Amino acid sequence: MIRLAALLAALALACSAVAKEAAPLADDPKVEARLIVIAEELRCLVCQNESLIASRADLAMDLKRQVREQIKAGKSDAEIRDYMVQRYGDFVLYRPPVKSTTLLLWAGPFALLVAGFCAVWMFVRRRRSAQEPTLSGEQEARADQLLSSRAEHPGR
């Protein structure tokens, strides 16, 4: 009985230790909302297929801290993006600006698509012209002859 009571007491103690209110993730939800919008468009430099907002990498946490501070300092979204680009280049943006160095990136897929359409078009056109062979009179007569001889001997 005493053991049971001790056990219950220990359990109660453990529960009270665990049942602490979860600390809110952000002290200011407004800042956090803006952070999400901005950081979704920024690339995490460490795990490059992840956005800054999704990443838990150490550097990503630091960069988010930096963005938070700038939001609190009243910087505009464009200013914050510029801050990141100045340090990490256009690569940090998921939608980099169109300029000479990013032209291939922006136009490349469309160029490939156009090239693909051209290839298909040329292929189809060539096949179509090859599909309807014209027979000379002689060839036609020979074909008729072959077809009729086949009809005369079914099963051959």
Add this chain to the structure above:
Amino acid sequence: MRIAIVVGFFALVILLAVGLKRDPRAVPSPLIDKPAPAFELPRLGSAERFSPKDMQGKVWMLNVWASWCVTCRDEHPVLVDFARTKRVPLVGLNYKDQDDDARKWLARFGDPYQFSVVDADGRIGIDYGVYGVPETYVIDRKGIIRFKQIGPVTHELLKDKLLPMIAELEK
């Protein structure tokens, strides 16, 4: 027409081959040919402070390192060798590290740095666009960043790229 297809095909092959050979993790730094961002940080194990303007008039190198960085350990002997030649001042930026760990690390593997500065919360690292330690910057007499190495400095890189570059910058 067939020639067009063959040419197109090979162009694509070459494009993809070049793409495969490039290191996708190497992000070109926008800081090349820009002034090295200013900072003032305490030196490791000393009360003195350091700012890049203290190096004005000298070609120097800034190497970002940390005791927790595994690749830094591979790089370290190269830097130790390089420091022996006393070619240019090598300053360490001890990035997001504990002072104690950093000092022990240098005591154990040798200290190639003229001194290291402490960037405990990584803010200066961010100003320099650091995203993977180790990184190394070559900075010219006017304080302009001329080169950035992402990843370890190797003997080959020193011999083929950095030393000729330093000689050029010192002219």
